[in-house]
Amino acid sequence: MTTTLAIHNLCCHYDDTQVLSQLNLNLKQGEILALLGASGCGKTTLLHAIAGLIPLTEGDISLEGELVSSASHTLPTEKRQLGMIFQDYALFPHLNVADNIGFGLQGWSKAKRKQRVEEMLTLVKLQGLGKRQIHQLSGGQQQRVAIARALAYRPRLLLLDEPFSNIDSQVRHSLIEEIREILKSQQISAIFVTHTKEEAYSFADRLALLHQGKLLQTGTPESIYSTPNSSVVANFLGQANYVTAKVINQAELETELGRITSTDDIEHSVGCEGQLLIRPQQLELNPNANPTPERLGTVKAKRFKGGYTEYQIELGALNLISHSQNSELSLGQPVVVSVKPHPLVLHCNTVNA
Ligand SMILES: Nc1ncnc2c1ncn2[C@@H]1O[C@H](COP(=O)(O)OP(=O)(O)OP(=O)(O)O)[C@@H](O)[C@H]1O
Numbered sequence: 250m251t252t253t254l255a256i257h258n259l260c261c262h263y264d265d266t267q268v269l270s271q272l273n274l275n276l277k278q279g280e281i282l283a284l285l286g287a288s289g290c291g292k293t294t295l296l297h298a299i300a301g302l303i304p305l306t307e308g309d310i311s312l313e314g315e316l317v318s319s320a321s322h323t324l325p326t327e328k329r330q331l332g333m334i335f336q337d338y339a340l341f342p343h344l345n346v347a348d349n350i351g352f353g354l355q356g357w358s359k360a361k362r363k364q365r366v367e368e369m370l371t372l373v374k375l376q377g378l379g380k381r382q383i384h385q386l387s388g389g390q391q392q393r394v395a396i397a398r399a400l401a402y403r404p405r406l407l408l409l410d411e412p413f414s415n416i417d418s419q420v421r422h423s424l425i426e427e428i429r430e431i432l433k434s435q436q437i438s439a440i441f442v443t444h445t446k447e448e449a450y451s452f453a454d455r456l457a458l459l460h461q462g463k464l465l466q467t468g469t470p471e472s473i474y475s476t477p478n479s480s481v482v483a484n485f486l487g488q489a490n491y492v493t494a495k496v497i498n499q500a501e502l503e504t505e506l507g508r509i510t511s512t513d514d515i516e517h518s519v520g521c522e523g524q525l526l527i528r529p530q531q532l533e534l535n536p537n538a539n540p541t542p543e544r545l546g547t548v549k550a551k552r553f554k555g556g557y558t559e560y561q562i563e564l565g566a567l568n569l570i571s572h573s574q575n576s577e578l579s580l581g582q583p584v585v586v587s588v589k590p591h592p593l594v595l596h597c598n599t600v601n602a
Contacts, residue, residue, distance in 0.1 A: 251278045253406055253438035258308035261298055268294045269462045279436040283443055283453035291462040292442040296408050301326040313405055332399030332407040340383050346394055347379030353402045369397035389420045396428055407439040425452050446486055458482050476594055483526050490569045494525035494595055507543045513592035523597035531589050532571040538585040548582045
């Protein structure tokens with residue numbers, strides 16, 4: 250499979266402040282990647298660098314093997330064959346839907362342009378609405394027009410900056426799935442900026458987590474969620490408990506909750522100490538089990554969440570969050586806390602331990 254985008258050792262500055270540092274990232278043809286991270290971590294800056302809107306101070310960017318940015322060279326945005334979609338749609342209010350979609354097709358014959366616009370209207374399920382004015386469309390429909398316009402001239406890469414943030418949450422989910430299907434059917438490579446992990450999970454094949462201008466981890470949503478390489482990544486992708494732990498052998502850790510066995514080999518060496526990550530749904534609460542002191546906790550708070558109940562458990566100095574199917578536990582009730590069997594994820598205190 251060919252590489253659409255290759256970013257190598259990229260650094261960007263605004264005045265004296267370094268905003269992106271030593272960033273490496275590749276994107277395969279047809280792949281959808283979500284750039285995820287807290288506000289201000291550099292997501293939009295990276296998108297702008299790929300678009301050629303800001304220069305690089307170090308490193309380079311290639312599109313389909315063509316060098317488009319380096320410290321000494323920036324190919325102008327309009328020569329990069331990119332599609333760009335931003336949260337405010339940036340449609341032309343004085344043009345109707347068809348003219349918005351056909352706007353980028355300069356130099357095409359009238360007949361070919363009309364045919365392409367019709368194809369695009371069908372693709373985004375807006376057949377028959379070509380003559381409508383933009384203000385006569387819903388937010389979701391306007392975003393479909395933006396997609397159609399961006400795809401009409403067959404870009405080699407689509408850049409989307411928080412494209413769903415202005416869409417009503419009721420329609421957002423189905424729109425995300427629909428647009429993903431359109432991109433997949435056309436084998437379009439895309440980079441999508443969001444700070445909402447749920448959007449990233451349903452839209453992207455792969456996530457790239459940015460933190461303070463550095464790329465911390467890339468991988469499928471499932472792999473990053475289950476084996477985050479740091480507490481920053483773990484916390485960003487969902488609630489997390491941490492207990493101190495030490496590797497006893499390849500399969501076991503000695504922890505604040507007693508000895509815990511992993512279902513996979515533990516990758517760290519014996520003796521390594523650190524923090525064991527336990528997701529709330531990996532903690533089991535049992536009011537009837539035989540208590541051992543290190544596992545006996547008390548229910549301090551509970552919140553019904555629909556599909557599960559969230560409990561806050563006090564256990565010695567630990568404050569643990571558990572998501573349980575059992576909604577019957579009451580405040581103050583003693584419970585035995587155990588960890589469901591799973592491959593344990595330990596973040597060691599010592600590097601390379
Ligand atoms: N034109 C600019 N001049 C100076 N600093 C800037 C400029 N644009 C952004 N920054 C700074 O660069 C950093 C990264 O900004 P960027 O917009 O890339 O973050 P982001 O991750 O997209 O944030 P958000 O999720 O809030 O949109 C921030 O600290 C921001 O204040």
